[in-house]
Amino acid sequence: MRPLQMVDTKTQYQKIKKEVDAAVLEVMESSMFIGGNVVNTFAENLARYNGSKHCIPCANGTDALQIAMMALGLEPGDEVIVPSFTYIATVEVAGLLRIKPVFVEVDKRTFCIDPASLEKAITPKTRAIVPVHLYGHAADMETIMSIAARHNLYVIEDNAQAIGCDYTFSNGTVKKTGSIGHIGCTSFYPSKNLGAFGDGGAMFTDNDELAAKLRMIASHGQSKRYYHDVVGCNSRLDAMQAAILDIKLKHLDEYIAARRKAADFYDKAFAENKSITIPFREGNNKHVFHQYTLILNGVDRDGLSQYLTEQGVPNMIYYPVPAHRQKMFDAFGGSSYDLPLTDWLTERVISLPIHTELDEEQQNFIVSKVLEFVNR
Numbered sequence: 001m002r003p004l005q006m007v008d009t010k011t012q013y014q015k016i017k018k019e020v021d022a023a024v025l026e027v028m029e030s031s032m033f034i035g036g037n038v039v040n041t042f043a044e045n046l047a048r049y050n051g052s053k054h055c056i057p058c059a060n061g062t063d064a065l066q067i068a069m070m071a072l073g074l075e076p077g078d079e080v081i082v083p084s085f086t087y088i089a090t091v092e093v094a095g096l097l098r099i100k101p102v103f104v105e106v107d108k109r110t111f112c113i114d115p116a117s118l119e120k121a122i123t124p125k126t127r128a129i130v131p132v133h134l135y136g137h138a139a140d141m142e143t144i145m146s147i148a149a150r151h152n153l154y155v156i157e158d159n160a161q162a163i164g165c166d167y168t169f170s171n172g173t174v175k176k177t178g179s180i181g182h183i184g185c186t187s188f189y190p191s192k193n194l195g196a197f198g199d200g201g202a203m204f205t206d207n208d209e210l211a212a213k214l215r216m217i218a219s220h221g222q223s224k225r226y227y228h229d230v231v232g233c234n235s236r237l238d239a240m241q242a243a244i245l246d247i248k249l250k251h252l253d254e255y256i257a258a259r260r261k262a263a264d265f266y267d268k269a270f271a272e273n274k275s276i277t278i279p280f281r282e283g284n285n286k287h288v289f290h291q292y293t294l295i296l297n298g299v300d301r302d303g304l305s306q307y308l309t310e311q312g313v314p315n316m317i318y319y320p321v322p323a324h325r326q327k328m329f330d331a332f333g334g335s336s337y338d339l340p341l342t343d344w345l346t347e348r349v350i351s352l353p354i355h356t357e358l359d360e361e362q363q364n365f366i367v368s369k370v371l372e373f374v375n376r
């Protein structure tokens, strides 16, 4: 059996090595390392794929979220509503800008922000909502967008885990996650569904004015070279990463299909087990399976995690501490929140290896080890 990994980027690379190596060499020969045609072409291709008018590349997904909040003019004292059950980056950038994160619950089935919980958290200071399409499942964007419209709020989608995910509205319109809110943000961290060979990120919007602001803030607040209109930052996607990502973008749909196939295999193996809840897939929301995450019922989760590790099965707890319980947010009253469902999930989730290169032999082994522990 090939060795098990949470993500197998190495085997994935072997399959596109020729193309990738040639593209990287070409960038080296051109010595256009920052900006230039390669970056612009990738941004145009990705905007088209995402169904967005503009794609503005940047250095990583965390920067994308920060620049989005800056471009929307969020200021110290403003409030943004965020799920606590997420990766820290979603919330950290608010803290950095002295914007108050207001933590709310997630939907127990989708792990994404719960619209009812979010609506209750709206105050006169609320300026924006940040839904996270966690594990690759789309948040309930139709309800979120209508709440936002009613209360005049911005929506920044954290699409770091769900690039390529189709969301279907009740009128039949299909849009990619990350193209629905005022700004969508994504990450090209190597393990993400569209992963670079280093860091990278991007922002999406259909609004020309916002696009210009995002671009300006990501480039030292410049409107033109050496004329700095606003305080910005330095956040760029480099040309080698763009060259690699442009090749991988052509394979993204096939990568997503491979992840779904692996998820189907796990689903079948675990569906009948009373101790295991398999990932929910809502009819109109396709899941792109950045993670394959189970909820355990009456099973010693940490015991299972340790057992799997001992048996050579990689596994992860995403995330062991919810954002509102992180020390980082003490100053924002994080510990005063009561989010029982978030706590409940935090204690019961476990993620298994999922990526584009899993084969049946590997999955059979993983499944057998999980069931060995759960059924004993």
Ligand SMILES: *Cc1c(COP(=O)(O)O)cnc(C)c1O
Pocket (backbone or CB within 6 Å): 060, 061, 062, 063, 086, 087, 089, 090, 132, 158, 160, 161, 186, 187, 188, 189, 199, 200, 201
């Ligand atoms: C990965 C990730 C980010 C941050 O992306 P980086 O490129 O690592 O900065 C933000 N939010 C979520 C949900 C993520 O998974």
